[in-house]
Structures are given as structure tokens and as C-alpha cells.
Amino acid sequence: MDQAQMAAVYDRLKDTVYRVALFYCRNVQDAEDITHDVFLVCFAHDAPFPDDEAEKAWMLRVTVNRCKNLLKSFRRKFSVSLDDAAQICQTQAEHDIWDAVNALPANYRVVIHLYYYEGYSVREIGKITGRSETAVQTQLYRARKLLKDKLGEEITP
């Protein structure tokens, strides 16, 4: 992969990877570091991907794995997480749902994000997160329940 190809891949997927990392880690610096790592791993990946979607899914899986490792890391900094990012919310409704999602446990956050934002199916999320479909369904169920408890109403797609 030459520099132009790398730049194209980066431009296509940078925000996708970054968002998942950010929502998982809730720390801008960590998310940027993970995004760096993920792209370096991707660029060093020898085998070509069958298509862009496969490449995206593969990179998200690497991202999730990096995030999991980081959360296990002893050196992970406790930070104010997404407070800064939350400033991007422009309406009260956006603030409410944003805060509620980001108050979820990490694995629920990422499942919600992949399902509702990236539009992945339960099966695809299972492959990305390394969980069974049943586990993803359980996570979605619990995440929705927690969101409902917090927001006082059911969430709609």
C-alpha cells in the first residue's frame, strides 16, 4: 500500500474508527492514539480486503480490541471523557441521548453505536466485538433498558 492508498483509507475511515474508539474509551487522547495504532496495523496488513466494507469491519474489530486492551491497562488515565465532545450537541434532545448513551458501560456503548449509528446487524456486531449474536442481543437489550430507565421513555430508531 503506497502513501496515496494509505491516505485514501485514512480519509475514508478515520472518523469511523475514531468515533468507536472515542465512544468506547471516552477519552480524546486515547481515541486518537488508538486510531493511530489501528491505521498503522491496517497499513501493515498484507492481505487485501475483498471490499471496503470488509476492511471497515476488520478495522472496527481491531479498534474494539485495542479499546478493550486499553480499558484493561493500568496506565489508562481517568479523564473527563466526552465532556468536550458533548459540546457538539446542539439541542436538548441531543444532549439527553448523548449523555445517556455515554453513561452506559463501555461494551454497551459500542454496541449501541455500531447498531444505531453504523447500522451494523447483530451478527456483524458480533463479529466486530468478538461476541456471540446472543451476547450482542443481550447487550442491546440491556443497553436499551438502561437508556429507557435513564431517559424515561423507549428509544426509537
Added chain:
Amino acid sequence: MNMQDYRHAADRVHIAAHCRQEVLNMTKHTQPKTRKPLIRMAAGIAAGAAVLAITGGFAYLLLSVQSDIRNPGASNPEQQPAAEYIEIFRDYYETRAGHPIDFDFSTLCGTDFNETWEFADYTVTLNAAVCDGWQFDYIYTIQPHSGQMPTAAELNNIPSVNIRSTEDPVEFVVCDVQLVDTELRADGTFRGVGSCHYTINGMVTSLPEQFYAQCQQPGRTYNPQKFLADGTLRPITVNQPDELPACIALTDSLTATVDRIKSAAYKYAFVTPLGITLTNYTFDDIEEQLNTAESNSYSGPAVTDAVTVQKGFCHGEPADIGVTYDQTQAAGIIGIVYTNSPDFATCWLPFTEPQNLADITYLSLTSNEQSEAVQIPLNSRDCYIDCFRDYYETRAGHPVDFDFLALCGTEFGEVWEFDDYTVTLNAAICDGWEIDYIYTLQPKYGHILDLAILPELTMCVADASQAMVIAVSDDPQEIWRSEADDTLRMFSSCHYLDRAMPIPQDGQIYAVCTEADQENGLADGTVRPITVNMPEDVPEIHPLDDILKIHFGSASVTQEFVYGVVTPLGIILTNYDPKELDTLLHDVYAEPVADRTEIALCAAGNLDADDVTVQNIDLAFGTQISVGTVRHFYLWQDPALGEATYATCWLPFTEPQNLDNVQSLMIGSNAQGETVIVPIK
């Protein structure tokens, strides 16, 4: 609430523009990873232990995890370290322990690395390592290119070797680095010995297949990609233990004072065949401290108060393990204390010789600051048996003299992994009618114990098509909770009610562990075949020869019982034909049956009943069997009838009965003038 709002907000999240150039610039220097071929370790070793590190300078923090080497990996003779390394390890251990140690380091240390790093002023070589599953000790050699031994000031800036468990920033702690030589040897080198430790992280459930050795000048920021590429970080393989035991909470804290250092009340223990590590903290306790506190550590040998260690067995007197650490011993006593805060302390107590932990039920520690011994349960069956005994005696209302050790012939260790919890089936006993079992729920890192969504563990018997028909189960009871990591030990009980699906004579049943909203099946591992010990004769339900009325005073209710089951542990009375109940009992694990109606358990627990006496009417015995009072009582409500319809009560014997030659038992209650015969055969 509409997720569209979330998507709108997320659309505005973008990575900073400067990252693009940084990433693309880094790719110009990145080389593909190169790794040495992996050497598979002994079966049971899995990848991915989480460990940690603080790097930089000599301010190190020790954390701990422990392991239980039952069978350290066999060494490859071709890879055995040189005798000089074995002697260094021996000296290192004995210096720290303060007493002779009879470890077979040639077996423990199976690898001769000879990994070499070249620096401008030094050549560093990793020579050998010993790993007991918790502690990783290694020897490395430094060759100054100047031909001169570094000065004391220079020693702080020479390259040092660190060990990591992964290439990612989830690392080892390097807690102790010492020089073996104070002068250059004949070959122009001097040697160092280092010691690393796992973290006491409750989520560590496996050991890594390989470690990583890292050698660098002090002050460089850790970068796994870069370090792997330039050879700073290298994969290495060492002998590993087969198992990684968990953090053990002490029955009480053990207070010991390390002379001139500190006094600490140790609350947790990690036991390997080579020794005991005591800590007064857990991973969670110190994680935040690690990020906020100055690393102000002390490490090295110190003098402790007397600590005596004895090993105990399930049957028999405690045996002296031969280790007493006290001030009277020569060469100072064990007490290696590592802290990153005045609040945290670690103490390592090495054994004189490796212990076979599989044979030891518990270790008993005493210090002269504590009058009572503190126990470290190694073979957990003892505590399970205590749980079973407590459960039976609580229900019976009197002491019971069952040989629970014999009844509980199985220690399962079946593990189910969920997102939030690890569930382990620990032990079970079965009298042919009732299965009592203990399991452990361990919340995973970052998850808060949520009692509302705990996974459930139940027992089933299976028909030929593997459709599950479960017995009626009690709600699980919490019997132990770890303050360290919220681990719960639960007790649950299943009752055999379904006459069409008896517990098999061979005890082969199924354990089912699911989350609240999870389906189950053999294929996905939620359903596991297990085998429980069974009595020689599976008890059967027989109709009584008359109605037995028992008055439950505390409930102001009199129940009439018409069926009975006799097991060696007691008598179960019911007011229903189990076949009848089976047609009504709806169970989520059963194949759907159209005519089944769900019935609800409307009361269960201990009720004070009027006296009930049981007499063995076989003339050959002719003695009365003490059963105390009826204690355990269940009522099920049939929604169709709207009242408590089905009742069960359990009359435990004081001691197990040999029913081989007994044809029947005679039960009398003062609520009924006549006695009732309970057939056994």
C-alpha cells in the same frame, strides 16, 4: 427518545486534523512485525493475562497475582540454563527469603534466552528466567563498552530489562532490579537480576503464551509498534504453570510488621508452589492510586514479625510446612514490601521447598500481632462443605452429621463466561431427590454487580431429544461476597419432582447457566453435562398409607401430605402426585407443552411445625430416627384455583440413614392422632 438525535450529534465528532499527517508520517518508518515462532506451552495455558507496569527509573510498583503450579512445565534439556544462572536464582531467592530454599531451578527455569541488545555504551543480554505464575525473575548481563564498571550515578542511566506480558500497553510491573556483581567479571560484564509480578487483577483468567522482553535506555516512551519494529521489544517464551488461581481473601486480616518499614494488615493472598504473597489491596484499590500517586516504593528484604505457616488437610491434623519467618532466623527474614503509597503493602513469604498445592486444603498463617490463625483456603472443597452443612443445619434446625465430603464427590470448576460475569460451578451434592450446588459469580472488570441481571445457574435432567425438564429450584442464596471484587458465592438447590424424568442413576445431569434473557443450548455451551454423586438407590415417591396432617404454627396452617420420598438424608412429603404437578409445571427449559399452566411459588422457607417424629419400623433396627422439627416448606399456587395448592416439606434426619434393610418409616405428628407409614421400597 429518538436515536436520530444521537446520530446527529455523532456526525459532528471528527478526529483532529493533525492526526492525519502524524499517522501517514509514521507509516514511512514502520516495518512489518517480526516475531519468533511461538512455542506452545502446556495444555491449559491460554493467552492474555492482564498485567501492568510502571516503567522508568527504579521507582517500581509491585502488584500481584498468584498462581498455583501443580506441574511446572517440563524443561527441555537442551534449553536448561547454565549452572551459574541456577545458582544466581538460588542466591536471589535465598537472600530475599532469609533461609535456604530447595527449589529445582533447573526445572523451573527452562529457557536460556541469550537475547542481546546493542547500545552505544553497553551490550545487554537476557540470559535466563524463572516464572512461577505470579513472579517472573530473570537474569541479564551488561557489558560496558568502556571496559569499566559504571559508577553509581551512571547505573541509573544504563539500559535495563523489563518483562511484559503483552506487546500492548498492558504491562508487567518491574518491581525489583538488583545487581549481582559490583565489579566487572573476567569477561568484562556484570550481571543484574530483575523481578516482575502480575497484577492482582480479578479478571486475569489465563496466562500468556509468551512474554515480551524489553530493553531500553531509561526515559523512552513506550511504543509497542516502534519497539517491536526496532527490536527493543522481543517475544520470549518461558515455562509456565498450568493454572492461574484466583486472589484469595483471607478469613481475617493478618497483621505483620516489617521492621523499620511499616505495619500492615494483609487481607489477600496469592499462593504459588514457591511461596505466599500477601497484600492489603486489590487491583481495583490501587488502580486510581497508580495514576495519581507518586511512586514511592520500597522493595527489598526486610525483617518481619514472626509469621508461621502451617499447611492443613481436609482430614487429619495440620502439618508443619516447615516455614517460620521470625527475627531469630539468621540472615534476616522474608518481608519484601512494595508500595506505591503508604496505604499499600505487599509481603512475599517463600516456602523452603516447593509445595504441591493440590494436596493442601489450606494454609494457616499466624503472626505475633495476631492471636488467631488466618487461613488461606487452597482446596476450596472445605469451604463448600461448610456451606452445605450450614444450609442443611439451617433448614433442619439442628446439627446434622452427614459426611458431606463423601456426598460431595465432585468439584466441577465448570466456567461460563458472560459479558459482565464469570460464573463457576464449584460443587454439588445430590441425595437422589435434591441437588444442592454452589457457584461463584465474579463481575468482570468495569462492571458493577447488578443483582437484577445476574446469570442463573440451574440443574436439569434431559430426555433423549435433549429437551430440558428442570426440577423446581429455590432462589439462589448469597452465601459469601468478596469485598475485594464483589465476587458472589451463591447456593442453590433443585428438587426432583418430575417422575417422568428422574435423576439418572449414574448422576449424569446438565448444568444450565444463562443470563436472564438468554436462550440456552448444548451447542453454545450454556448447557453443560455434569455428573453428580448419587446414592446407590434412587429414591422413589410412594403414597402414604394415610393422610399425615402437619400443623405449621408460624403460618397458622395445617397441611395434609399424602406422598413421601425417603432419602438417606431425610423424608420429603408432598400433598400431590408429582406426575400431576409435572403436567402443570411450566418451565422455560422444557419443550413447550400446550396444556401446561404456569404455577407460582407463593411461599417457601422455614416454618415452625409441630413436632413430627419418625420411627424406623423395621424390627431389625427398631430405633427412632431423630428428625427434629419440620423446617422447609414450599407452597405452589395454581392460578386456575387461586390458592396455595401444592405443598412440600422436608424432614431431614440428624444423621444419614442406611435404608438398605428398611422397608418403611413411621411418621407421627401431634396434629394427628395416628401415625402414617412411608414406604421406602
